[in-house]
Amino acid sequence: MAMYVPLREATEVAQVGGKGEMLGRLLRSKVHIPDGIVFTTEMLVRFLADHGLDVADGQTPTPEMIGKIRHALKHAVWQPHQLEWLREVYDAMPGRMCVRSSAVLEDGQHSSYAGVFTSVLNVTTFGEFIRAVREVWESAYGPDAVAYAQQRKHPLLPMAVVVQQFLDATASGVAFLTEGRLHISATYGLGVGVVSGRVPADSYTLSHRGAEPELEIHAKGICYVANESAVTMLHKQMTIKHQQSEIDLYPYDTDDRNAVYLCQVLPQRHAQPANSPVLKRDNVLRLAETLYALQDGPLGSGDWDIEWCWHHDEPRVLQARPLTSSKVVEAYDAEPEPSSAGRLILTGKPISAGEGIGPVRNINKDEDLDRIEAGDILVMDWIPDHFIRILTKAAALLISDGSPLSHCAIIAREWNIPCVGGVQRGSLQDGVWYRVNGSTGKVYEAVDRPSVHQPSGLPAPTERLYVHAWLIQAMEAVNASPASEKRWMNKWRKLLQAAGPDCEIVTDGVEELLLPGDPLAPLFDRLLAGALRDCRPAGLIRGRA
Template sequence: MKTIIQLNKLSKKDYKYAGGKATSLAILLKNNFNIPSGFVITTTAFDEFLSYNHLRAKINLELSRKSFEQMRWEELWDTSLRIKNMIIKGKVPPGLKKQVKEIIITKQSTPWAVRSSSIAEDSHASSFAGLHESYINVIGIHNLLEKIKLVWASLYSDGALMYRNELGLHLENMNMAVVIQEFMPGESSGICFSVNPLNYKQAIVEAVFGLNQALVDGDIDPYRWFINRKTGSIMNRKTSMITQKMVTARNGAELIKIKQSEDITPLKDSDVHRVYQICKRSENLFKIPQDMEWTQADKRIFVLQSRPITQQIKKENDQRPWYLSLKRTFTNLENLKKKIESELIPHLIKEAKELDNLDLTILTDKQLADEIEKRKKIVDKWEETYWKEFIPFAHGMRLFGSIYNERIKPEDPYEFMKLLKGQDLEAIKRNKRLKKISNLIDKIDQKTPINHRSKDKLNTEIDTFIEEFPEISIGIFSNEEMRTYIKKLAKQLKNSKKPNEENVSHLIQVFYDSVPNSERKYAVKIFEIGRASYQLRDNDNIYMGRLKHCLEKTMKEGIKRLKNKYQISLVNLNPIDISSLLKNPKHQIKQIKRKNLKKSEGKIKVSQIVGQPASNGIASGLARVIQEKKDLFNVKKGEILVIDAIDPSMTFVIPFCAGIIERRGGMLIHGAIIAREYDIPCITGIADATKIIQTGDYIHIDGDNGIVGIRPKIEK
């Protein structure tokens, strides 16, 4: 099969090599629709690219590291990042490079649109809309070849991998064609649904000023017309005060502000009818309702894409819509950053402080019950905000990482994380304060006789520490117990690792130098968003931990009051049960029976396991397996921490650990972030880590390759 075919030479039988988008465009072109001229890079070219760079086996190895069903979204993104970086760094075979050059030799200054045309794309059963990358206003052979590679790489985007797995498609031999067309900088653009998915008697036309990308990305709310399918008349319209439009910029596009008069719309009513009639023609041609992308240039309507409207049955517990919503545009992230930094975080901190200042001992039982319910509602409200606002902002790191890798093409796909380190993380602040306590203890131990003023200073420092970082108590210890445990922890911090404060200014400058001067402002902003996202990824959980601590305090006070009234265990009661018992002693509660595992139970005998490398380095030591949060206070210096999932309230033990093994996976999880701050090897994504490994096993951890060696402890 040829590696390049002109669109006007393409036929329906070439679908296997040209993909859905290219084949649909070719059919429209042959039926006299206005289609920008162009050609398709076939799947044969992609196969040749993979073979030329010896990538197919490497990609399949990454895809087989762990079952997709067991992967969290962070792990899926990590897998995607590693594969995409392989493709971005790859070399375009000389033969393909020569063919592309010959086609555009007479059009060196012509801008092009470069878009995906996957084999699974644009079918009536599934839609890959938004999962693969597209690039517009691409000028010159070098830029064109680079964008072709980026489209190929998007075949392995996290969203595309998840969707293909959901559809049961084979991941090992995925393929991608690329459509390259002359770019049409339209005066207005939009989408038309020949059938409204919510009302089959209607069609919908949407339009914005300028290019379509802002509409597709969700940055601009479009004008919308509802059309009677039977008569073709406009039934209703939804206006929008559009203040921005997408226009061409150097090798791409940008949003600019516009002044809009209320009587000016992106389309006249006559043009709305033209767009609908074209979409209806496409529906008649393909014999299925169409979702058509269009642009208006020089008073002509050009079809950029036409695909079936998919009607998918929503599966129970389907996480895909939420997962894909995590991917945010630059504009969306900028707005989210402002909202989080200036509104949400200050409010969260303030609310936690106000709750923490209340003296619970003066409350009656009923007042305490009401306070528990109130705090439960507050925590639930912030949990919702966390998933809706904070988690999506983590895409700032992902976006910066993707852009950094596209520009720099580093050997290490995670090099960008070095640029994000060294931020003012709450966990690092807390650990530095703990180190200060450690130094005070060391001074006291060296003095003979003991200086009582120094001892008083130490106790004051510990009490201040408990007050400022209440999340460390994990809601299970009294203040007196906490003082003892903090002293124990602080002593182990002597000569422990300090946060790595490597100077990365040269890497930052290399990144800035990799973008044209016209895009420097954007590069600075995306770097700032990446750093803010990195910092918030850890800090938001600490702030949430402090809020939850306020709820735990009321629960602990409630349990304390109830203990003398009931001859049953109150350890596993939830907030509502505690509140109900305080109000009504006859309230019936369900006791949670916890299974006590024997030491041998659940043990899986394995000598070596493989996970995801999350922080480089090699270390050996005895394992400390964390089954409950209070086990953290038994961690000894030089041990390998083995845990299901680390949250920021637990990271105070990291400085004196030799390494970390975590069941939860990903480069963006808290354990991995703090491990990199301290240059401690870390491996994540090991299923059943706390069952496979036991406390006392001798562990060798290779954070460069994600390998854990296990030598079981000798039972006495």
């Protein structure tokens, strides 16, 4: 396997990861996205092998092994041949870069891994570049990745890394395209603020293609922009040009690399950009047509989560992935409340459906995470990506950010954790019990406490095990070395035995990737036959969940 491939040639998920495969598909369909390359999963496998660590068998490493991997990725020295590959890629890239995660199971049909892995923006030097690759690799074995994989019963697999040209956007956002309905969020500057939930965003909704957009404006007092200088210029006013207008910004904070500023959006003499639409009507329609057109070509029908930006006065697509939940939650005010409902305390914006009961914990800083117990209702201004690992404890989430498009909003829906937006931290008293209805956005006093205090997002007794990536890796390994089939078949049986007799095995459409006459098709059939020989009920093996 090659150490890296051009992005437009990225086709095999097991080699280039979910994000890399999708970006390659978009490029081949002539969608205007930044070009680049992908460091394949093999590069990470060989890097770790050079330091005595074997992750090539597709099994989840033990906790001890994960510790050794993290140490190697943080401290081990690059080999000369590895630095040659890195230098070749760095020299071939035009200007500034972004270095992005592309895990094998990332951006999948049922699991997004939204916000779990690291991506590094505005990389300008070779030293930053090689550190960024390590940071992305490290995130594949970080606490959030482990927590997510455990919750979904996924293996921890080697990470591919996408390297693309960095676009210094003047506006960015996320769009959900579901059942013909398009929901767009938009804010000034880079999209990191929208996906993290920290930056308020305008909302544009089109009921169908060609419809007039419905606009909901939010006060966008802050935004993220790239530092174009080699030095840090905090506390000095700067200006960005957007839609033939100039927007004045005041940078007051920066990331650890001084690569991205957090800025205040300043009022102007004849305009208030913070309270004005990010996109003019004509540009909303241009963006909407760009997004709808993706369904005509590379994406096809289905529901999609798409990240976009506005660059050089045109809309650009940054990535696309299947929606892992059925739709953006909307309020169902007609839904009757049970007679046991207590006094209504507040009504926010529904983000993730379901109901949770528990005591409130107001989270003000990282240190407050130590106070969280299983079954708590967490109240936060916004949910940083590095908090994802604690979401499994939550009975419900209440956040001041009202966007259903942030990473943690997506995770909440994947994990069936009720979530309501538009709730200010401190508006509910610590330790007091409440009942949260994520479908209606309503929060009540908790009249009846459950006899067993459990977090709402815990998996049901009957589990699903998604084996899409494992099967792809097994089939490709056996195809390359037929003598290894017996070894992989034994691993498959052990995997099924560990899952338990009631666990549903979901192949997630692997069979749909096999064309008629594909030499891997007989192997796929033999793997399923092996499952049946091991007394796996046929009804518990599914192509799609």
